[in-house]
Amino acid sequence: xxxxxxxxxxxxxRIGTTAPPISATVEAGHLKRFAEAIGDPNPRWLEExxxxxxxxxxxxxxxxxxxxxxxxxxxxxxxxxxxIEPVKVGDRITAVGRVADVYEKTGSSGTLLFIIFExxxxxxxxxxxxxxxxxxIRR
Amino acid sequence: xxxGDEIPELVKHPTTRQLVQYAGAQGDFYEIHYDQDYARSVxxxxxxxxxxxxxxxxxxxxxxxxxxxxxxxxxxVSYRGIDQPGRPYRCRGKVAKADGRNVExxxxxEDPDGNRTTVGSASVEMKGSA
Numbered sequence: 001x002x003x004x005x006x007x008x009x010x011x012x013x014r015i016g017t018t019a020p021p022i023s024a025t026v027e028a029g030h031l032k033r034f035a036e037a038i039g040d041p042n043p044r045w046l047e048e049x050x051x052x053x054x055x056x057x058x059x060x061x062x063x064x065x066x067x068x069x070x071x072x073x074x075x076x077x078x079x080x081x082x083x084i085e086p087v088k089v090g091d092r093i094t095a096v097g098r099v100a101d102v103y104e105k106t107g108s109s110g111t112l113l114f115i116i117f118e119x120x121x122x123x124x125x126x127x128x129x130x131x132x133x134x135x136x137i138r139r
Numbered sequence: 140x141x142x143g144d145e146i147p148e149l150v151k152h153p154t155t156r157q158l159v160q161y162a163g164a165q166g167d168f169y170e171i172h173y174d175q176d177y178a179r180s181v182x183x184x185x186x187x188x189x190x191x192x193x194x195x196x197x198x199x200x201x202x203x204x205x206x207x208x209x210x211x212x213x214x215x216v217s218y219r220g221i222d223q224p225g226r227p228y229r230c231r232g233k234v235a236k237a238d239g240r241n242v243e244x245x246x247x248x249e250d251p252d253g254n255r256t257t258v259g260s261a262s263v264e265m266k267g268s269a
Contacts, residue, residue, distance in 0.1 A: 030164075037164035038195035039151060042202065051198035051214050055191055056165040073181040074169065076190035078217035078259075083210070 004104075007070045008113065011102045018098040019062040026057065026091045049087035054121055054130055055079075058095040061117040061134055070113045070138040077114065077135030085129045092124035100133070113138040140242065142234050146204040149230040151196045153188055158224055161192045183221065190218040193228065193257045197246045200230040201261045209240070209265035216246075220256035227251055232261075240265045 026049060034056050035045040042050075049057075087093065101116040119132045158172045170177035171187055178186045194216045201211060222228060232246035241264055248257035 033160075034164040037157065037160040038192065038199065039157065040195070040199045040202075042199070044202075050195065051202065051211060052191055052195045059166070073171065073183075076218055078215070079191065079194055080213065080215040082213050 004070055004111075004113075007066060008102070008104060010066055011064060011070075011099075011113070011115065014064065014099045015102055016098065016100075018096055021094050021096045022058040023092060023094040024057050026087060026089050026093065028089045030056070031089060047089055051081060051083075052079075054081075054087065054093070054095070054119075054132065057093055059097075061115075061119070061136055062097050062099060064099070064115065067113065067115060067136075067138055073139055075137040075139055077137045079135075080133040082131040083129075084131075085123070085127060087121075087123070087129050091129075093129065094122050095119050096122075109139070140234055140237055142237055144234045146200070146232045146234070146244065148232075149196065149200045149203060151228045151230065153192070153222070153224045153226075153228055155186060155224045158186060158188065158192070161189055161195075165189065165191060167191070185223055187221040187223055188228070190216070190257070193218065193222065193248050194259075196228060196230050197232075197248055197257060197259060197261075200232055200246060201244060201263075204232070204244075205263055207266075209242075209263045211261060211263050213262045214259070215261070216257055216259035218257055220250070220254055222248075222250055222256050235260065240267070 097119040100118045103114050104111055115136045117134045121130045123129050162168055162172050172189055175185050229249040232244045235245040236243040244261045246259050247255045250256050
């Protein structure tokens with residue numbers, strides 16, 4: 001198994017890299033299933049995306065396979081959404097994700113690896129609709 | 140609306156079934172959310188809620204309160220602790236800042252022991268001249 005320092009160095013080399021754009025259409029059926037899954041009965045979500053929906057439309061972060069050589073599991077540290085324009089049924093959304101930062105931090109439960117992902121979502125008119133910043137942790 | 144005002148709370152009752160439903164809807168099939176043996180093998184007490192499901196609960200707290208009175212501009216959550224299905228999850232919030240039409244809420248999710256396992260904030264722009 002590679003040392004954690006070697007894994008960290010390889011991951012740090014990925015900072016600034018972007019993933020290939022991923023596009024998906026907001027489908028009424030999927031939106032309805034998402035609203036049911038979160039248990040939110042607001043009829044508004046039959047037409048419009050609720051606050052966290054975009055993570056379900058396309059993967060919320062790039063898959064960094066080498067990160068799995070570090071520690072034994074993933075934790076989600078946090079998410080920050082910025083909303084620019086509502087996302088509605090029928091919208092074609094393109095997401096571009098990038099690795100914004102990679103670092104280690106030592107706390108009471110040992111040393112953890114933090115990976116910060118940023119995603120920008122653009123609609124079919126070329127207008128940005130939302131941005132997401134997520135913190136993935138390997139422990 | 141003034142700083143310190145609490146917004147109506149929202150209590151959710153997540154079940155293992157809901158975690159499976161959410162895994163499917165989000166497309167997050169990490170085993171810690173539905174496979175008890177796997178979850179224990181990575182030192183968890185059992186399956187746990189998706190962080191983003193807890194974020195969705197807090198999102199509902201905010202949008203239920205806001206309705207069509209304004210627009211959600213930012214929404215941020217940090218996950219501080221794990222939560223297991225079968226335990227009620229209490230979502231709460233209060234006004235942290237109110238500057239004309241711009242209002243910032245502090246939001247959090249509590250487990251039945253009162254631990255704030257998810258903390259966050261939301262900023263909204265109210266319609267009209269507040």
